[in-house]
Amino acid sequence: MLGSRLAAAGVALVMVVGSAAAQPARPTDPQIAHIAYTAGQVDIAAAKLALQKSHNAQVREFAADMVRDHTAVNDKALALVKKLGVTPADNPTSEALVKQGEENRARLAKLDGAAFDKAYVDNEVAYHREVNGALEKTLIPSASNHELKALLETGLKIFQGHQQHAEMIAAALQ
Amino acid sequence: MRGEVFAAAGIFLAATGAASADTITVEIAKLAFVPAQVTAHVGDTIVWKNEDFITHTATARNHEWDVTIPAHATGRAVLSKPEVIDYFCRIHPNMRGRITVEEK
Numbered sequence: 627m628l629g630s631r632l633a634a635a636g637v638a639l640v641m642v643v644g645s646a647a648a649q650p651a652r653p654t655d656p657q658i659a660h661i662a663y664t665a666g667q668v669d670i671a672a673a674k675l676a677l678q679k680s681h682n683a684q685v686r687e688f689a690a691d692m693v694r695d696h697t698a699v700n701d702k703a704l705a706l707v708k709k710l711g712v713t714p715a716d717n718p719t720s721e722a723l724v725k726q727g728e729e730n731r732a733r734l735a736k737l738d739g740a741a742f743d744k745a746y747v748d749n750e751v752a753y754h755r756e757v758n759g760a761l762e763k764t765l766i767p768s769a770s771n772h773e774l775k776a777l778l779e780t781g782l783k784i785f786q787g788h789q790q791h792a793e794m795i796a797a798a799l800q
Numbered sequence: 801m802r803g804e805v806f807a808a809a810g811i812f813l814a815a816t817g818a819a820s821a822d823t824i825t826v827e828i829a830k831l832a833f834v835p836a837q838v839t840a841h842v843g844d845t846i847v848w849k850n851e852d853f854i855t856h857t858a859t860a861r862n863h864e865w866d867v868t869i870p871a872h873a874t875g876r877a878v879l880s881k882p883e884v885i886d887y888f889c890r891i892h893p894n895m896r897g898r899i900t901v902e903e904k
Contacts, residue, residue, distance in 0.1 A: 691891045698854045698871070783831035784854060787892025794893060 652768035653717070656707075660714035661723070662765060662778060663703050665757045666696040668727035669750075675731050676746050684795055685743045688750070692788065699781050706773055740799070747796045754789035758782060820904075823847055826897065828856050828869065833897035840879055842904045847876045857890045858897070866890070 653661070669692055676689035707714055730749060737745050761782045769775040821843040827834045829851040840846065848858050850869040858867045858875060862885060869875035879885075879901045889895040 695854050695891070702853060780830055780852075783894070784892060787831060787889065787894045790893045791891065 653719075653764065654715065655710075655769060655771050655774055656712050656715040657717045657720075658765050658769050658778070659703060659707050659712060659774060660716060660720050662761070662781065663700050663714060664720040664723045666700045666703075668723050669753065670696045670700075671727060672731060672734070672746065672749070672753075675734055676742075679734075679738065679742050680746070681739070682743045682799075684798065685747060688747070688791060688795055691791070692750070695784055695788065699777075699784060702777055706777060710771060710773070744796075744799050747792055747799060750792040751789060751796050754785050754792060758785050758789060761785070821845070825849055826858075828852055828895075831892055831895055833858075833895060836896065837898045837900070839900045839902060841902050842879055842882055844901075845876050845878050846899060847874055849874050854891075856892065856895065858887050859890045861886045861888070 673689040673692035673696075676685060677693070680686050680689065734742060734745055734749070761778055766775060766778045766782065769778055822840065823845045824838055824840050825847045826838060827849050831852065833848070838846070846858075848856075848867065848869050850856055850871060850873055853871050855868065855870050858865070858869060858877065860866065860877075862883075864880075864885065865877040867875040867877050879899065882901050882903050885899045885901065887897050887899070
């Protein structure tokens with residue numbers, strides 16, 4: 627079950643990577659901004675569920691970090707698209723991210739206690755790995771506007787930190 | 801008159817003593833401690849200046865201190881004994897630094 631969900635997450639981000647490889651046209655800045663913003667919103671929603679359900683101090687602290695950091699990054703992204711006069715554009719990748727985020731939360735909502743903590747943290751490791759891969763390989767290289775590129779680069783460093791933090795908690799929960 | 805001179809000398813020495821403890825500033829920018837490695841002396845204060853738009857921590861691996869540094873703010877720790885302290889950010893463990901604390 628976890629495997630299939632992770633595979634689904636992989637598919638969504640591969641669509642981004644794949645489309646860049648298959649077509650000369652790369653994702654546009656409005657699409658990139660929207661994909662990055664959506665990926666953040668999906669992680670915030672998962673973290674809010676963890677804050678409702680988890681009683682593990684380490685997991686709760688991590689979830690609070692995710693809400694705070696992703697909100698800060700998305701606030702920057704919103705300010706930037708406003709400044710640039712860009713309208714964020716929905717696209718198959720952002721739509722797939724939203725759908726999979728909803729499915730993931732429905733799956734997590736059925737779990738409790740240690741089973742929830744483990745599933746949430748394992749998913750955080752896998753999700754950040756996928757998003758970081760997409761940022762590194764596709765979104766950052768495709769971004770034209772230098773301010774958008776710089777924000778994505780800072781975002782990547784932040785999310786790499788989250789991935790390492792999640793990996794440390796996952797190891798501690800074993 | 802003589803008493804006043806001694807008193808003045810005492811104040812002067814006290815001031816010199818206080819000034820010999822340094823403040824060392826480490827900037828935090830784009831998810832990095834800059835400089836990542838510093839050398840300081842017992843009694844010195846490390847000030848972390850967070851230029852990022854997110855909160856960071858400076859957390860000593862030996863648990864001696866755990867300083868939270870909000871976005872665009874500063875945090876500090878006083879170095880109490882000679883040692884090498886490795887530290888990191890708890891929220892972003894890819895951020896690492898080292899302080900070598902020498903005898904005064």
